[in-house]
Amino acid sequence: MNPLNHVAIIMDGNGRWGLKHKSSRNEGHKAGLKTVEKIIKEFVKQKIKHLTLYVFSTENWSRPKQEINYLLSLLENFLTSKINDLDKQNIKLNIIGKKNFSKKLNKLLNFSEKKTSKNSILQINLALNYGSKTEIINAFKKISKNKDRINEDNLAKYLQTKNTPDPEILIRTGNTQRLSNFLLWQLAYTEIFFEKKLWPDFSEKDYLRIIKKFKKIKRNFGNI
Template sequence: MSAVAATGDEQGRGPRHVAIIMDGNGRWAKRRHLPRVLGHQRGVEAVRRTVRAAVDLGLSAITLYAFSTENWRRPEDEVSALMGLLKHFILADIEEFARNNIRLKVIGDYKAFAPDIVALIEGALQRTAGNTGLTMAVALNYGSQDEIVRAARAAAAKGEITTATIAAELDTADMPPLDLIIRTSGEVRLSNFLMWQAAYAEMLFLDVLWPDFGRDHLEAAIAEYTRRERRFGGC
């Protein structure tokens, strides 16, 4: 087994770290002739279902792509609605996270958000910092290219630039290696998400729109993962 393979999950076992590109909220709403914001609201409900399922299924970590650096290009009213949903989600769910031993983590530059949102995020991070169960990482104002640049600069400032020193500076450095990426909505691309971490991750692209995603889909994705033979560049 190669050194790269040794960092991942053992062959034949389920994933420890699953990442999800939560795509399809707008299309879900459009198909029902509803405002896009209702699609995003249903998407938040899907987040709740998925996190609860991740706890039940014994995952160590889940990373959710919530707001990319490119999402600022969306219409102002949609961005404002997304910020409102983020605030509501933190306020409504942080106590459940605390009760269920979930550690909240944020990757990306969340400090670019409005001060009240930053304060809520930092309060939630502090509230769950000591939790030892599932790590729920939320990608906010996140772009993988930006993350890699930041990590390379930090590594260079400390000395030699190698794959190991860059990896140590990534936003996910304190999380298990990424095992599986799921993307909903039928799109087949990474969209600037965890590109470094995905080097040897398995990928699964589903036709289901994110608001319809739930425990059954996550269980099926994990089952598909366990059936695959992970080679890590070997024969």
Template sequence: MSSSAPSKAPASGSGAGTRGGPRHVAIIMDGNGRWAKKRLLPRAMGHKKGVEAVRNLVRSLRENPVEALTLYAFSTENWGRPADEIADLTALMKHFIRNDLDEIAQAGVKLKIVGDYSVFDDEAVKLIDGALARTAGNNKVTLAIALNYGAQAEIVRAARAAAEEGEITEEAIARHLDTADMPPLDLLIRTSGEVRLSNFLLWQAAYAELYFTDVLWPDFSPAHFREALDHFAGRERRYGGR
């Protein structure tokens, strides 16, 4: 199932009425818990399988090229989950960095964090800092991971920064968003059948095409990603202009 509702042309990015592949894709990776529950497995196994899906997706970017990919990994609301689940998620994040950073760096991927990752434990922060520094010079694709991220808080921070500069305009706020150095968001995908944005990239998604799939995140394959890209390419983006 898919849905889209752009309202007006953005200041930059693909022009109105154009067709082609997206420059910037974002994904709400939903369904790890339900995947595990269906198989009578602990939630931790769902999260582990979800990390494998991330790994396969990043590897597939050689065949499905985009300029930027943003993944919703940990929201500000996720702190309300049980402590053991948060510990599992943090451990998986550390494991991913330790085991996949070499491959990511060699593939020319530039890592970026959207949100405030300083709230994680010292070991995690150190690993993230190292990963960001190591990939800072890469330019084939930007892989942004949303950690401790909430779109409403991001917009508030950006508005405050714009106000301090004495100019509260759409352009001024956009300059202070976490994604200001990335291409405009073209396509937002959500897995698992849920049809909502869950406080993710609310400002950036104003003109994005939305794509919803019933596939649970651990089962989301590069082929599913290709299907979403092909669906996007078949749309005519008018931004309400005609």
């Protein structure tokens, strides 16, 4: 049976779900947040230590300003209302990406990380303003600056996920089969599950089905 320590998720399909059911992309993002809460509860229940969520990519800045503002306000409201509850559940929040949002949101992100920094039941990496190519380039710059030898181990030390094991599973919802500049280095030997369901329709049962399938996979890592 394959060990499972880290699951990464590309939560795709919120906007399409919103247009289909509510005639509003924003309503889809709101519904997607409810799915996030359900999945977090399942992670705690299953005692999986690491969850990385692709919340906002560097490419997402090209979306309409109104939608971007709604997404960031949704995140702000979520942290404001839920951070104490997450802390009580012994859940740690870690931000990967560049924090160049409003002063208010940056302050809230820093506060959330600091408040939950000693928690250990589950670490949630929120990929915000994140792009894997930029992360890898910055890692090479840091290696060069510190005159370290360029190899896999040293590069991994300079990635933003340096204290997190590489994901065993990547889930992407929304019936789209691509990585979208997400954890390109870390996903080298990850088992990838592309789901047709849009993220707001993704359920705990869907997640458990994937876990069950993953545990039956023979993982060779290049061997026979």
